[in-house]
Amino acid sequence: MPKALKAESFEARARAKAAPGSHAPGPEDEGHGPRPLIIDSGRNPLAAGMRELWSHRELLFFLAWRDVKVRYKQTALGAAWAILQPFMTMVVFSLLFGRLAKVPSDGVPYPVFAYAGLLPWTFFSNTAGTGGNSLVNNASLITKVYFPRMVIPGAVVLAGLADFGLAALILFGMIAWYGLNPGLALLMLPALIVLLTVLAAAVAMWFAALNVHYRDVRHALPFILQLLLYLTPIIYPVSFVPARWRWVLRLNPLSGIIQGFRSALLGRPFDWDGLGISAALTAAILAYALWSFRRMEQGFADVI
Amino acid sequence: MRAIIRIEKLSKRYRIGSRGTARYETLRDTIVRGVRMPLRAARRMLDGSRTENQGVARHDDAKYIWALRDLSLEIMPGEVVGILGRNGAGKSTLLKVLSRITAPTSGRAELYGRVGSLLEVGTGFHPELTGRENIYLMGAILGMRRAEINRKFDEMLAFAGVERFVDTPIKFYSSGMFVRLAFAVAAHLETEILLVDEVLAVGDAAFQRKCLGKIGDVARHGRTVLFVSHNMASIEALCSSCILINGGELEAKGDPAQIVMRYMAAELSAHEGSRALIGHQGRTGISNPLMKSVSLLAGAGQTSGMVRMDEPLDVRVEFEAEAAIRPVLGVSVRTAEGMPLFGVNNRWTNDGIEDDPIRAGTITCSLGKLPLMPGMYFLDLFFGDFGDPTRDLDVVREAISFEVAPADIFGSGALTPASEGPLLWRASWSAQAGREGKQ
Numbered sequence: 001m002p003k004a005l006k007a008e009s010f011e012a013r014a015r016a017k018a019a020p021g022s023h024a025p026g027p028e029d030e031g032h033g034p035r036p037l038i039i040d041s042g043r044n045p046l047a048a049g050m051r052e053l054w055s056h057r058e059l060l061f062f063l064a065w066r067d068v069k070v071r072y073k074q075t076a077l078g079a080a081w082a083i084l085q086p087f088m089t090m091v092v093f094s095l096l097f098g099r100l101a102k103v104p105s106d107g108v109p110y111p112v113f114a115y116a117g118l119l120p121w122t123f124f125s126n127t128a129g130t131g132g133n134s135l136v137n138n139a140s141l142i143t144k145v146y147f148p149r150m151v152i153p154g155a156v157v158l159a160g161l162a163d164f165g166l167a168a169l170i171l172f173g174m175i176a177w178y179g180l181n182p183g184l185a186l187l188m189l190p191a192l193i194v195l196l197t198v199l200a201a202a203v204a205m206w207f208a209a210l211n212v213h214y215r216d217v218r219h220a221l222p223f224i225l226q227l228l229l230y231l232t233p234i235i236y237p238v239s240f241v242p243a244r245w246r247w248v249l250r251l252n253p254l255s256g257i258i259q260g261f262r263s264a265l266l267g268r269p270f271d272w273d274g275l276g277i278s279a280a281l282t283a284a285i286l287a288y289a290l291w292s293f294r295r296m297e298q299g300f301a302d303v304i
Numbered sequence: 305m306r307a308i309i310r311i312e313k314l315s316k317r318y319r320i321g322s323r324g325t326a327r328y329e330t331l332r333d334t335i336v337r338g339v340r341m342p343l344r345a346a347r348r349m350l351d352g353s354r355t356e357n358q359g360v361a362r363h364d365d366a367k368y369i370w371a372l373r374d375l376s377l378e379i380m381p382g383e384v385v386g387i388l389g390r391n392g393a394g395k396s397t398l399l400k401v402l403s404r405i406t407a408p409t410s411g412r413a414e415l416y417g418r419v420g421s422l423l424e425v426g427t428g429f430h431p432e433l434t435g436r437e438n439i440y441l442m443g444a445i446l447g448m449r450r451a452e453i454n455r456k457f458d459e460m461l462a463f464a465g466v467e468r469f470v471d472t473p474i475k476f477y478s479s480g481m482f483v484r485l486a487f488a489v490a491a492h493l494e495t496e497i498l499l500v501d502e503v504l505a506v507g508d509a510a511f512q513r514k515c516l517g518k519i520g521d522v523a524r525h526g527r528t529v530l531f532v533s534h535n536m537a538s539i540e541a542l543c544s545s546c547i548l549i550n551g552g553e554l555e556a557k558g559d560p561a562q563i564v565m566r567y568m569a570a571e572l573s574a575h576e577g578s579r580a581l582i583g584h585q586g587r588t589g590i591s592n593p594l595m596k597s598v599s600l601l602a603g604a605g606q607t608s609g610m611v612r613m614d615e616p617l618d619v620r621v622e623f624e625a626e627a628a629i630r631p632v633l634g635v636s637v638r639t640a641e642g643m644p645l646f647g648v649n650n651r652w653t654n655d656g657i658e659d660d661p662i663r664a665g666t667i668t669c670s671l672g673k674l675p676l677m678p679g680m681y682f683l684d685l686f687f688g689d690f691g692d693p694t695r696d697l698d699v700v701r702e703a704i705s706f707e708v709a710p711a712d713i714f715g716s717g718a719l720t721p722a723s724e725g726p727l728l729w730r731a732s733w734s735a736q737a738g739r740e741g742k743q
Contacts, residue, residue, distance in 0.1 A: 004673070036414040037404075037414070037415040037416075037417075037419065038412060038414055038417060039401060039402065039404060039407075039408065039412060039413040039414075039415070040405055040407075040408065040411070041408050041409055041410055041411075041412075056447075058444055058449065059444045059588075060444060061483035062445075063441075063444075064441065066430060066433065066441055067439075069432075069433065069437070070432050070433065072429055073432045073473075074432070085660075099483075119673055140427060140428075141378075141427060141428055143405065143406070144424045144427040145403075145405070145421070145423070145427055145428065145445055145446065146403050146404040146405050146419075146421065147445065147447070196509050244307075247421065272591045279564035285643045298406075298407040299407075300399065301405045301406040302406055303316065
């Protein structure tokens with residue numbers, strides 16, 4: 001039996017070769033043809049890694065879809081939770097800080113001021129929090145199947161964007177309700193969303209990789225995010241902070257982005273310097289996160 | 305013809321701690337090491353001595369195990385290669401390295417084609433999602449395109465036999481249905497190279513046959529398969545060649561029947577009555593191998609892994625400790641299936657404890673006449689210091705095996721049936737006639 005099988009399979013192989021294109025091209029196309037897939041102890045170059053990530057984009061969408069789907073399975077309210085979370089926070093903040101503490105809000109009604117900050121913040125903190133635990137939570141996948149590991153935190157970011165989109169609907173409702181007219185400033189919104197997404201992805205990726213090696217991250221992350229909420233102008237406007245301390249806020253890349261969101265949505269003037277600093281910081285964080293993720297990536301399956 | 309898989313001197317080293325109890329280091333460990341490392345480097349520079357370096361290397365070696373060591377291999381297109389070897393020989397590590405889950409420590413491999421791997425059944429399944437959703441999800445995880453999954457969807461469902469439950473969340477599936485669905489998706493992977501770990505151990509016999517058939521189909525379509533199994537019959541039936549891995553090294557490659565024979569012979573010679581324990585795979589607990597070797601003394605005192613029923617058996621362990629200790633030895637006996645039968649330990653019995661500590665020597669435990677039925681048994685060894693009752697210094701599971709041979713111990717000429725369990729029991733009988741029965 002084994003000999004017959006061998007002979008037969010060689011023939012079949014020859015036939016398959018004679019009829020090229022019988023196999024559907026797959027996500028590891030670079031392994032085809034004369035260029036072999038090389039496995040050694042070294043790291044593949046960044047460009048190859050990015051190409052591979054791109055070829056696994058379908059997996060990215062499937063994992064994001066799974067996260068969205070599973071998150072609201074067996075919940076009575078379903079996707080309404082995506083709206084409820086920032087909305088209820090906004091209500092509490094409006095009562096507590098807007099009404100009682102009389103925190104100023106740059107001349108726009110406090111609820112819409114708070115919500116315009118909470119919308120990007122909720123996306124960022126959910127993405128960083130869930131993303132930071134994503135590799136560890138998918139340990140069984142990592143030890144049993146190969147795919148570019150960045151897909152896992154990447155899917156979390158994508159799933160977070162779905163919630164972000166839903167929650168944004170409320171914001172547009174509020175803008176209309178308060179009769180605000182952002183005008184042409186709204187054109188900046190897509191760029192701001194990209195910047196926010198890149199920042200969230202970089203932070204999620206870095207924490208996720210670090211978490212594989214040091215489980216301290218799991219405990220530190222919620223705490224860091226809570227502190228960050230207060231170190232970002234969400235509850236209060238930048239003008240609330242004494243001028244000589246404002247540079248501290250600028251060190252936080254989220255401040256520029258969240259301020260930008262308010263400018264784009266509520267028709268307030270842009271702080272271009274702050275936005276520029278945020279963009280530069282985001283780029284630096286992304287570069288560091290990429291480098292660090294790729295450095296740690298190879299050991300994931302061994303230590304997770 | 306050119307090889308489709310070319311493996312050159314592939315090695316993979318694992319740190320012992322990282323897969324055992326201390327699974328990951330905490331930030332504190334790293335900080336401590338980060339502070340120490342420059343100090344140590346500075347000291348080494350000042351010393352400039354080679355002995356220091358060698359000391360460090362030896363110290364590090366004890367903390368690592370080589371799951372693969374300089375393994376070289378070429379596999380031709382269309383070959384179906386069975387991989388044989390003991391537990392811990394490196395079979396799964398080889399598949400993990402080839403499927404890029406883990407990177408090799410050194411060496412390289414070239415693969416000329418798409419690689420699909422099936423190392424575990426049901427990886428990536430989510431219990432809350434339906435059968436349909438899971439097929440798409442797992443297909444994507446295994447590297448299939450959406451169009452490819454669409455095309456094969458009905459075929460997969462039919463293979464798994466779960467058509468009626470396609471829109472039921474799989475948390476309501478029976479375990480059999482779950483396994484069938486998972487395998488169905490994986491079995492329809494169309495890669496040039498397929499790596500299959502021992503996944504067929506699950507599922508009922510009929511489904512196993514179906515899966516083996518499917519793997520056979522894959523092979524007949526000219527794809528290359530690497531296939532780990534403990535099922536010798538399926539290896540002989542499916543594979544066109546076979547490799548034997550031992551201690552991370554390639555021991556042999558050749559015709560399946562020949563390699564299977566060789567593997568079985570090696571397994572049997574494992575009960576030769578004495579065994580070195582230094583590099584034993586079953587060691588748990590503290591990493592220092594104190595127990596050097598174990599020998600079994602059967603009957604009249606000769607070293608043998610074969611003991612006749614009702615014959616006495618002594619277990620002698622040779623040890624060498626760093627400091628003088630008062631050695632205690634625990635021995636527990638298990639069946640070949642792993643069921644514990646009994647354990648003895650002179651820590652509990654206070655028997656044969658030396659007053660004067662010794663650093664190296666032997667300790668012997670006489671088990672007496674073994675009340676065991678014919679069959680194969682394993683010994684676990686626990687070695688400790690009487691002065692330290694809190695822990696064992698060295699533990700080796702399945703340290704050595706032995707065979708109990710049938711014997712006519714009752715002088716009746718009748719052999720005991722094998723189906724009566726592992727214990728040999730002595731009983732006595734008496735029959736009395738009742739009043740009615742008297743003649």
